[in-house]
Amino acid sequence: MDISIVIPVYNVQAYLGECIDSVLNQSKEAYEIILVDDGSTDQSGDICDDYSRKYKQIRTIHKKNEGLGFARNTGLENVTSDYVIFIDSDDYIDSDFLEEMQHIVDKGTYDTVKTGYRRVTLEGKCISNLGTTAEYFEDSDVKEKLLPRMIGSAPGTNDSIPMSACGTLYSIKIINQYSIRFVSERKWISEDMLFNIEYFSHAQKCAIDKYIGYNYRANNNSLTTKYVEDRFEKCCAMYQKEEEVLASIIPLELWQNRLDRQFMNYLRMCFSQLKKSVSRLDPSQAKKNIKEITDVSLVEKIIRAYPDKQLNIKQRGFVLMVRWKWNWLLYVMFCIFKIE
Known part of the structure; x- marks a missing residue:
């Protein structure tokens, strides 16, 4: 061999x-x-x-x-x-x-x-x-x-x-x-x-x-220590591409919740990069970006359908904050307390 x-x-x-x-x-x-x-x-x-x-x-x-x-x-x-x-x-x-x-x-x-x-x-x-x-x-x-x-x-x-x-x-x-x-x-x-x-x-x-x-x-150039302006758009495009390819390979029930969970991990990275030490954005712009993300129809669809009751407290809390659009709390958690 x-x-x-x-x-x-x-x-x-x-x-x-x-x-x-x-x-x-x-x-x-x-x-x-x-x-x-x-x-x-x-x-x-x-x-x-x-x-x-x-x-x-x-x-x-x-x-x-x-x-x-x-x-x-x-x-x-x-x-x-x-x-x-x-x-x-x-x-x-x-x-x-x-x-x-x-x-x-x-x-x-x-x-x-x-x-x-x-x-x-x-x-x-x-x-x-x-x-x-x-x-x-x-x-x-x-x-x-x-x-x-x-x-x-x-x-x-x-x-x-x-x-x-x-x-x-x-x-x-x-x-x-x-x-x-x-x-x-x-x-x-x-x-x-x-x-x-x-x-x-x-x-x-x-x-x-x-x-x-x-x-x-490991290095210091991780996904949450480098600001990429179009990261959220790329995350959405990646989700839709995976969704398209997987749908042609295996039944929906085998991958849908897993892909949705992957997308939520991407969302966390998108929020984490908005902290000022990474993005250099002022608070008002960071809050605006968070609102724009939670208002996107793809985000609303995924968050609304995800079975959050099966998650631990931390994970479920994140899902509910996005679902209910508690954008101020998302800002505090990711941009003030620097949760990743």
């Missing part, structure tokens, strides 16, 4: 060496390592070239800057093995990561393997382990039981499965057979989600394993 590693690279000279070294130092050797330099303006491109000259299994592809999703697509177009794993260039993997992936596949000839991951600081210190229980899905269960949980948790549960493309073992046969590619994260707020919806609608045999060997480096 051959595994290719695709690493999109953009201005990460401080962490790139550690990322590549973690792949080179595996107990099971990667078949090939494809570095896609997405028009870096620092020394990242030179670092990629240095590794390519030194190691025969490493190839570097330089391209104009188009973003993470399209850089991954460039990698996919150059993969020559059976499986592919995406690793972000500021992350790294444990030395037994590929060996464990092979071990899991060999247990059941799976076409896909998804594991948990570890959140680490910029310096590599563990913040938390985000694991999952071992579960296995075949045939229609992949679409009907696994895929919905990647959309989000059902009301009153925490049964979601991480949707990140990073650290997941994908079948190149499935990707090529159905011409599956990433969309641009500059247009869609979750290119991973749209890729996974399409991929897992075709996957036949998937393993979710409790092993943790992927290290996700």
Whole structure:
């Protein structure tokens, strides 16, 4: 079984060496390592070239800057093995990561393997382990039981499965057979989600394993520490896109509440970014933005229909504040008390 590693690279000279070294130092050797330099303006491109000259299994592809999703697509177009794993260039993997992936596949000839991951600081210190229980899905269960949980948790549960493309073992046969590619994260707020919806609608045999060997480096550029003026519009567009795609794949009752809950999480991020320390907006403009959001018909429809009685107190309180349009309280909670 051959595994290719695709690493999109953009201005990460401080962490790139550690990322590549973690792949080179595996107990099971990667078949090939494809570095896609997405028009870096620092020394990242030179670092990629240095590794390519030194190691025969490493190839570097330089391209104009188009973003993470399209850089991954460039990698996919150059993969020559059976499986592919995406690793972000500021992350790294444990030395037994590929060996464990092979071990899991060999247990059941799976076409896909998804594991948990570890959140680490910029310096590599563990913040938390985000694991999952071992579960296995075949045939229609992949679409009907696994895929919905990647959309989000059902009301009153925490049964979601991480949707990140990073650290997941994908079948190149499935990707090529159905011409599956990433969309641009500059247009869609979750290119991973749209890729996974399409991929897992075709996957036949998937393993979710409790092993943790992927290290996700947390940074300060999170969704709630950076103001994006059109974030709410993008959240609405993302909801409607997922709704359209999912409706053509699986029955409504399997995903509707999960997608609605995902949207409410997006709403919280939209409110959180309005605090003055992030948005630089004065209070009157922040309050106006909150009112405009709660008045949108899509928000009203989702909030009105959601089964809030199954939620915990904090979650239910948020739903009711939006449903009853207690905009002043939303402002206080998210812009004064800085709840996220």
